[in-house]
Amino acid sequence: MQECFRDPWIVVIDKPAGLLVQPGIGDHQQDSLITRLREDDPDLHLIHRLDRDTSGLVMVARGKDSLRRWSALFAERRIRKLYAARVHGRLEGSGRIRVPLARLSRHPPRYGAHPQGRSALTLWRRVDGGLDWTQLWLVPRTGRSHQLRAHLCGIGHPIFGDPIYSSDPLGRLHLHAVALRARHPFTGQPLRLRSGQLWPW
Template identity: 65%
Template sequence: MSAEGLAELHRDDWLLAVEKPAGLLSQPGLGMHQQDSVITRLQRNDPDLQLAHRLDRDTSGVLLLARGQDALRRCNALFARRDVHKLYVADVMGVMRGSGVIHAPLARLQRHPPRYGSSGGAFCPDALEGAAATMEFNPFVAGPVHRSFPSAALPSG
C-alpha cells in the first residue's frame, strides 16, 4: 500500500499500475467535493504521472498511469489502435441459468452525475448512438466448492 492509500501493482520506467478502489474518482470531478482522485493523490509525489485511461467512480480495478509525456503518447497510440484488451468482471447476485451473449450499444444517458447504459440494446439494433459493446456471461464457481459466484465479463476492444 502506498502513502496515497493505493496498492501499487507494477512500476517501471514507463508505467505505473495501481489498484483503484470503488468509490474513488480516477480524476477530479466538478466542484470542490469531488477533488479527491487517484491522479491528484499520486501527482503529489510524482507530478509527471498522467492517466492512460479512466475507470468509473464505482468501478474497482487496475488503473494504468503513464510516467511522462512520451509514455502517455505511446499508451494513447496503443488504446487508439485497440491493441489494449480490457476485461471487466462483475459478481452478479441471483441465479444464473446457463450462459449467453448480449449485444447492446452503450451511451452516456446523463451528464451530471455521469451515468452510462444501453441506448437501445438488442431491441434496437440500428441505434446510431452509443459505442458497440458485447457482454458474455458464464456462471463459474469461486472460493469454497459450496459457494457459486455467477459472474459476467464485458470484453471491449
C-alpha cells in the first residue's frame, strides 16, 4: 500500500491486489485499506471503491466537507478514470461497450447484461497483444459494480485471473486503476494522478 498524493483534502493510495478497501463481514475480512489509514487519521473517508482483486489508485477524503465535494464529482461523472487490463483473446483497434448491467447472482456476486439493468458504458483501446491475449486501456464512463469485468466477459474477452468471470481463476486479476483526472473542487486546479505501475502483472 503506497501513498501517491496528499494535500489538506485528499489522500491517494496505490492499493495492492487482494486488499479490501473497506471491512467485510466476519473477523477474517476486517483488514482493509480504510482500516489501516484510520489508525493514523480517523477522519478519513472512502470516496469511491475498487474490487478487492483490482489494484491501483483509490482516493480518500480528509473530512466530511471534502467527502461531500469529491463524492459529488464522482456522482456527476466529472472524474476521469483510466484502467489497464489484460484479456483473453485478440482485440484490434478500439471500441465501446454499451450494455446495461444488473446483478445476476449473489454468491458469488456476478453482474451481466440485462434489459432492466443500469446503463453502463466502457471505452477500450488495444495497447499490445499476442495470438490469444490483448493488453487494453479502459475508460469507464459509468461506475457500475464489476462494470469492466462484466463488460469484457460479455463480449467474450474476460480479464486474466478473474475468479468470477474467467475460466482461469489462478493468479491475480489483471486489472489496474492507472490514473485519475479531475478539477480539484477546493483549489480549482486540474489534478492528474498516476499509479507508479502501469502494468503490475
